[in-house]
Amino acid sequence: MARVITVSVVDDDRMLLDGLRTWLAGVPELRLVATAATVGELLGAPEAQLPYGFGRAGYAPPDIVLLDLVLRDGSAPTDNIRRLLRTGSRVLMISTVPDRSRIIEAVRAGADGYLTKDHDLPTLVAAIKDLASGRGALSTELAFACAHDDSPARPRLSPRERQILLDYASGLTLKSAARRAGITVHTAKDYLDRVKAKYQQAGRPTHTKLDLARRVREDSLDAG
Amino acid sequence: MADVTGKTVREGVVLALLSLPVRRIRALRGTSGVGSGLQRAQSFMVVATLLYRASHLTVGALAVAQRRSELPLQYAGFAVALGLSALTYGTALRRGWFDRRHIWADALVIGCVLPLALCAWGGVREPPAIAWAMLLGGSASAVAAISLERLHALTVIALLLVTHFIGYQAVGASPAVILGHLNSIVSSAVMTWLFRWYLLRQGRLLDEANARAVAAEAHKARYAERLEHHRALHDTVLATLTTLASGAVDANAPEVRRRCAREAAYLRRLIQQTAAEVHHREIGAALEDAVGSVESLQLRVTAQYHDLPQVPPEVAAALGDAVREALNNVRRHAGTGHAYLTATRDPDARGGALVTVVDRGPGFDPERCVPGLGLRGSVHGRMAEVGGRATVDTAPGEGVRVELRWPG
Incomplete structure (x- = not known):
């Protein structure tokens, strides 16, 4: 049997947390290990340790954190994502409304997927499994936001990538989108992962020399 | 809230x-x-x-x-x-x-x-x-x-x-x-x-x-629109929440859940439509009518709108009718109870509109299957009337994608 995937949820809606707890209890491959109203609460770290704090000692990062896009503590989604990524978890964004500019920001900050809260349990479980296996979680909302991103900082997409993105955003299954483009499903998924990678690449901050050095190191690691 | x-x-x-x-x-x-x-x-x-x-x-x-x-x-x-x-x-x-x-x-x-x-x-x-x-x-x-x-x-x-x-x-x-x-x-x-x-x-x-006059006019128009939304919210979301709060109905009953999902979807689309800074009423309102008409018939619609262009009223009406018929086809034939609708500015045509209705149902073989009266008349015919075009793309097992373009 495959390893159990550990999941934490950060959301300030008690009802949603209760609902997710009930939902995930019925899925044997997943284990909900923690719920919290803020990222700080989840990490148990005093705010003073920001931005380089890695959470309190003994914090065991889950494989996946489901993170609500807009938390009531007023924290910036991008900060939340970066804090969670530094602990080693992967981040799946969840939100009530597909707010496109924020979706783009979240992906650029390193989130691996984005779902609106109206999806059913199988979709959520599939997305979590995708993330845990190292791939991006697909959703029409995310594809739509990237396909219609007209911000000046958007990465350049190839016509093929754009085509797959648009078709997937329109609601087609990946299989149908691949058929229309005359490629295999596997290739189509690669295209979508590449789009997400381009966004994350463009979103990596290079403000200081330290960051720059880190980025060069990351790039050489990527190449190797 | x-x-x-x-x-x-x-x-x-x-x-x-x-x-x-x-x-x-x-x-x-x-x-x-x-x-x-x-x-x-x-x-x-x-x-x-x-x-x-x-x-x-x-x-x-x-x-x-x-x-x-x-x-x-x-x-x-x-x-x-x-x-x-x-x-x-x-x-x-x-x-x-x-x-x-x-x-x-x-x-x-x-x-x-x-x-x-x-x-x-x-x-x-x-x-x-x-x-x-x-x-x-x-x-x-x-x-x-x-x-x-x-x-x-x-x-x-x-x-x-x-x-x-x-x-x-x-x-x-x-x-x-x-x-x-x-x-x-x-x-x-x-x-x-x-x-x-x-x-x-x-x-x-x-x-x-x-x-000042132009600003006042725009303000008035937005106010009227907001009133309209408030009225719709009053009849749907507020009524549902009030009933649930009174404890008179079982919140877990299938029809209550369906109603909640429908109204949540309505709110979501409403927020998307009003989020756009330049907001053109015609096309958005026509699509919303079409979605509303099928939602009451148990079809779930995931709608995404982006940068809706300004189109003549008759074009908006034709798009609305074509979308309604395409959604009805999903409801009758797809068997999934779920349709995806997108509406955006057409990137290939200045001021044009591009609308898609997609399902993930069984689809059909376009070579062998004669499209039903609905697709031919109400979708193709309706779009042709206003100088638009409808394209249907499908294959067995792969759902149906109806694409509406104006101008065609």
């Missing part, structure tokens, strides 16, 4: 954006106008000074024609005055305002050089022979006063006064003639400057009033 607050904030932003034109007009005060009122004031000033110059040129033409015996310099001088005037005013009429270089050339050549040249080489020995050239100085000072910056305008007027004083002295004009002439140069400038000041002020007031 957080979403509702977000919407209020966004509306505030929209209203702030609407008031921008007013502020921009204020900021441009004193520079060349952009508003229609300012433009009209400037056009009027161009025509008025042109008529003034034309009257002086007419006098010049008559004077030169009467003194045929004089040296050719008189003819040449008049030709230069005519040519330069044509250039200055021609450009101003075309562009809506004067080119400063032309004004300087006009003042220096026609206002200063011409009278002095006529005195020196034109064989002019008595005041009446030079009067037509002196007269042009009046219109030169008038136009300089309204088109140059204050210091430049004062310099030009001073230059005109000095050269004209020297010119008339040289031909031995009486002090009364000289004084009268200098007075006319100064008063021409003062009068046009006052006219310009008054007209620009009126133009600006007019523009501000117009901008």
